[in-house]
Amino acid sequence: MRITVNDYNLCDSFALEKKLLLLAGFYPNREKKYLRLYYLSAFINLVISYGQLVTMVIQMVLDRSDLLKLTESLLYFFTHFTFICKLLNFQCYFNELKKIEDFLTDPAFYGFSSTQLEIIKIKIRSCDTIANIFRVCCSCTITFYSMVPFIDATRKGALPLPGWFPYDIQKYYSVTFFLQVVSVIISAYGNTGIDILTWKLISIASAQFEILKQNLEEIDFENDFDETKELLVKCINHHLKIVELTKKVQNAFSKGMFLQLFCSIGVICTNGFQMVLVPIASSQFAFSVSYLCGMTCQIATYCWYGHDVMTTSDEIARSLYMSNWYQGDHRIRKMLTIFLENVKKPILIKAGNFVTLSLATLTQILRSAYSYFAVLQRLYNDA
Template sequence: MGFTIQDYNLRKTFTIEKKLLLFAGFYPRRTSKNKYAYVLGATVNLFLSIAQFLSMLMQLIVNRNDLSKLSETLQYFITHTTFICKLTNFVVYKKNLLNIEDTLEMPIFYGFSHDHLKLLKQKVAACENVGTVFRVLCVAAVAFWALPPYLDPAKSKSLPIPGWFPYNVTDYYYPTFAFQMIGIANTAYTNSTIDILTWMLISVASGQFEILKENLKDIDYGSPDLTKTNESFKNCVKHHREIVRFVYKIENTFSKGIFLQFFASVIVICFTGFLMIIVPVVSMQFALLLTYFLCMMCQVAMYCWYGHDVMTTSNTIGQSFHMSNWYDSDLTIRRDVIIFLERTIKPVTLTAGGYVTLSLTTLTGILRSSYSYFAVLRRLYSDL
């Protein structure tokens, strides 16, 4: 007997991310329960994000002629601006998440053997482990932003990130410090949760493709029961169609935010690398930059990795079909088989903004671009 939604509910694969975003006030709800707490959470988070953005924008204007200070401010400003854009995209398309949840309750995604379910569970478990590592990196980065004023004498009474305020910061240092740290933690909290939610949904799609491939292998085309064979094959065709629709729903919801993330990553990785060569290696600042660099690398690499995984698993569906005894099939279903195989020739791909394919090739392109800009920035700095 195949597994049912009671055995393994696909909606529960991202329960943690859903709860975290509900607490922040951004995940869509089906009821009006705790409405005011939900609105309050979203309002506070948006206020912190916008206030932080305006503070850094003014600082950029003030330090526009100082390359070193400009780089330091831009490093976090670009990340924060991208986060606001990603959050805006998420809020605009958040109703799609309810549709995605409904899709994951469709019977076509269930009813397979428990051995096949293990393939999906392995994908989900691997993504959970990656998400845990990413969260640890984010927590470490936030901690490193908070520690220098207390552990580094040279940074005494300095703010975690550059920012302009319409008053003497020294007079209100601790409230200002708390404001910035809460803002940084809020950005890391929400941004990382949106990323992990996206990775988890893509992993579910990839796991479903793996199950589909196993189901295609298991069909006995030489069976005398032609009705059963035809029904099994048509079920695979329907399964494939619904997985593709599921992938496109993910793309429609997150694509624009991912595109902005890729664009920002090129610049942020460049600036972070530049700052790492001008600060002492044995310092809190270097530890912060290294942790932040790893966060950015993990963030962009995982989008490319999981997008590439969907592309490769969907691209090998035809190979799995040919591993069955398809040559024993009846002529009545061969026409449907040919049409299905033609549809699977083109791999299913996820794109960023409808332009950039999520793949390892894209990742190498991002790193190559970052290094090019890094080389230019280093040359400009050495000429000063």
């Protein structure tokens, strides 16, 4: 039995992320339901998020002469600023998201067997597992954010986040504390939703390449010319559609991915600097470890799935060579020659249209973060 869009819709693989982002007002409301609540939710979340960003910027200006306080502010600022920019980019490409959803119902992505359906399900389950680990890291970080003022005697009465407010904080401590925690939750909530949605879309492209590889290997080139040509044309069309899907995903998320990779260098650097300065037995150190795990998981997953698409697309020509192509009609072999030229280069997912998502990029990010960390530590020691 061949699977159709009615049997398994690829859009269902990211249904949870879609619902969560829609609830926050961060995803296009195509059905136009509960519009007042939708816009109200978006307005409240955006006001709190942008308000927190402004207080951080003012605080950094005030702390510009104190390297220790400045790096602490930068640690939170990088993450929050990245989220705001990713969200802004995400909202600017609402129409592209709709087009991606519609494109995923194209018949070229279906017609596979129930066995091949398992390839997609395994990829999505794997992504769900990583997503849940990432969510746990974010939840632990939020918990530490909220608990530090209560379990750390040195920070008693302090706010979870650095920020300047035009009033007496101690007088309105509970309200200010609550708003800061809410801003952290919104940031983590939106960040994880956008990230996991991106990972799953890339995973779908990777799974489609795996199915294409199987279909190419299973073509019997000894069969009738018309039958072989039909199967080969179907595979070629499938390949073109997958390439188009990767381009659409890259177009919609490229700027956000680039900003995430770039700011991750600053976050890992400043976080490592904070870990060196605080006592190992302190709550601040535990928070820093949790924060570092979450950030590393975030960028590593981007690079891993980008690398996965690159390797699976690079193996298409090899899969074709595994078939009995040499026994095909000379007209078929001419078609194969052209097709092999098209699949010679692997498909690359690029952040900012020039940084390739791969394990090599992950290594470069970690090296850069360590280099800046070493410079920062030297500046602190010399001060």
